Amino acid sequence: MHELARHLGELAHVPVRPVTLDAAGVTRLADGVRALPADAGAVLLTHTDPVLTRAAQDELRASGARPLVTEEDATAIALTAALLGAVAGHGRRPEDSRHGRVVVAGARELPILAPLLVAAGFADITLWNSADATGFPLRSVVSGAYAVLDLTGSARACHDPGTTVITRGDAHAAPCAAAALLRAALHTPGATFDVEAYHACALALAAPSSGRPVPPGTAQALTRRAADAVAHVFRTRQNTF
Incomplete structure (x- = not known):
């Protein structure tokens, strides 16, 4: 977990720290996210039951809590x-x-x-x-x-x-996607993760070589490009309302 946090932090150029939450139910998991320190601007949930994380994500989004994305x-x-x-x-x-x-x-x-x-x-x-x-x-x-x-x-x-x-093994850009979403949320107050934001991220990551490993020398630039695309969605949304 610490290695993943370090890698995501390097990709996103933002501080990322690992935290263990109580995942013994949707309410406990959602409460754990809400109880994180105020400087935790966005959350990535990993190593948790997908059904549980999806339910907690929906509950937190409905209540206007900090943005949360899952490894799924x-x-x-x-x-x-x-x-x-x-x-x-x-x-x-x-x-x-x-x-x-x-x-x-x-x-x-x-x-x-x-x-x-x-x-x-x-x-x-x-x-x-x-x-x-x-x-x-x-x-x-x-x-x-x-x-x-x-x-x-x-x-x-x-x-x-x-x-x-295409199989799960072809999801080489997943760390870039997660890092891009976290970076975009931290730089755009009031951000909300949804299909529109995920679509913008996927478009920015897409290339004929997308199903192959991301070269280390290009991963950070790819993450920044995806983060900029997601942030643009957030800003456009805010300017509309």
Whole structure:
């Protein structure tokens, strides 16, 4: 945890310190976030049950508490960036009808991913979970799909030749996404993390090489670019109201 905090701090150029919170329920977790010192301008939740973190995140957002992002959010942003990069590498756009379907295998593991893909312009999305396998085998679901975001590790053996397959292992930009969100929130009072902000972050991180490891020499610049894009969303939102 300390190593992650150090790495995020280097990427974001802001102080990041690890804190252990009581995660024995939504209320305790949300109360723990609220009780953090006043100088904790934004929070990244890691190593916590995704369902619990999502519920705590919703409760804190509704109450106007400090911005909170989860490691699942950062992973979803990085996977979206990887898919956008793959599309760009093919000389296409997300809304191009030639893509056909995008299948998310294991959609329950990253609930924010589907709304983020819609925001990114992917209109034809099929969500699949392991519980669907009896009536809808994954092999038949991914047949003819343009791309598969495989969160289960099951799709590599059953997809069509030429289908773009992206797995959790391709979320190399996740630390940059998390650091960018924290940096943007700290520099923009009143910021709120949501799909619009995550979309801006994914767009800034997207490149044909998005599914590959981020070279150390470019990670900080990539983080700054993503943070600037997110901060622009925050400022535009504030100037609108």
